Amino acid sequence: MFLLNMLNNKLKMPPRENALPGRSDVQPTASHHFVNGTPIKEPFPQGMEVAMFGLGCFWGAERKFWELPGVYTTAAGYAAGHTPNPTYQEVCTGLTGHNEVVLVVFDPKKISFGDLVKTFFESHDPTQGMRQGNDVGTQYRSGIYVFNEEQRRIAMEAKVAYRLALAQAGRESGITTEITDAPPFYYAEEYHQQYLAKNPNGYCGLGGTGVACPMGTGVGAA
Numbered sequence: 065m066f067l068l069n070m071l072n073n074k075l076k077m078p079p080r081e082n083a084l085p086g087r088s089d090v091q092p093t094a095s096h097h098f099v100n101g102t103p104i105k106e107p108f109p110q111g112m113e114v115a116m117f118g119l120g121c122f123w124g125a126e127r128k129f130w131e132l133p134g135v136y137t138t139a140a141g142y143a144a145g146h147t148p149n150p151t152y153q154e155v156c157t158g159l160t161g162h163n164e165v166v167l168v169v170f171d172p173k174k175i176s177f178g179d180l181v182k183t184f185f186e187s188h189d190p191t192q193g194m195r196q197g198n199d200v201g202t203q204y205r206s207g208i209y210v211f212n213e214e215q216r217r218i219a220m221e222a223k224v225a226y227r228l229a230l231a232q233a234g235r236e237s238g239i240t241t242e243i244t245d246a247p248p249f250y251y252a253e254e255y256h257q258q259y260l261a262k263n264p265n266g267y268c269g270l271g272g273t274g275v276a277c278p279m280g281t282g283v284g285a286a
Contacts, residue, residue, distance in 0.1 A: 077161050078158065083145070083147050084147045084150070090149055091250070091252075092254065094254045099261045100130070104138070105139075108136065111172070112170065113211075114168070115177055115215065116249060117208055117209070118143070118208075119166075120199055120206075121196065122165065122256065123266060124268035125270060126140050126258065128187045129180065129183065130258065133174060137169045138258075140251075140258075141252045142165065142250045143163055143209060144163045144165070144242075145163065147159075163203055163205055168180060177215055178222070181208065186275075187270055188271065190273075191240060199269050208243045216243065220243060225278050225279065228278075230275055
């Protein structure tokens with residue numbers, strides 16, 4: 065019964081008043097990207113834009129984005145919860161409300177936000193609610209956290225298009241991806257940054273639906 069209650073708690077967002085208190089001190093992390101050597105914190109070069117996605121375990125999610133041409137840098141972190149400057153152990157309790165997310169810094173002249181959204185939808189199953197495959201908990205939920213209204217428009221249109229594509233493929237489950245204003249981003253600990261480059265045989269945890277994201281006219285324009 066205890067384990068069942070613990071699992072059920074991890075599938076529910078904790079009320080703010082019940083969340084872990086966190087701390088004012090920023091947690092230490094890496095300064096530069098392990099793969100390409102670029103800084104993972106501001107300031108970024110002029111002209112770069114920022115996106116934020118949650119699509120399951122951030123180890124595999126981050127690799128999906130750093131491999132894309134036009135992406136300047138990426139970082140693993142926590143967002144969309146209540147606890148300031150959380151640790152990984154705290155996030156795993158389900159009592160911070162945070163999602164495991166990837167911060168993506170990209171050059172819009174080389175890759176569009178729509179291209180990133182397409183990668184997002186095709187790299188995980190956005191119909192599973194507070195889980196992704198065997199990874200269960202609020203930290204594994206599907207989310208796009210937008211920095212402006214243009215990003216919101218593109219994300220919403222893609223969500224509709226992908227839902228229709230899933231229905232046409234016989235997948236009637238609704239998409240549970242949350243699309244909200246970008247919340248504060250807290251960098252994960254150094255060992256999480258570019259984890260799969262440091263540990264090539266490490267756990268990825270991502271799966272897809274086998275359905276391509278049909279980015280139609282007007283969707284994906286930068």
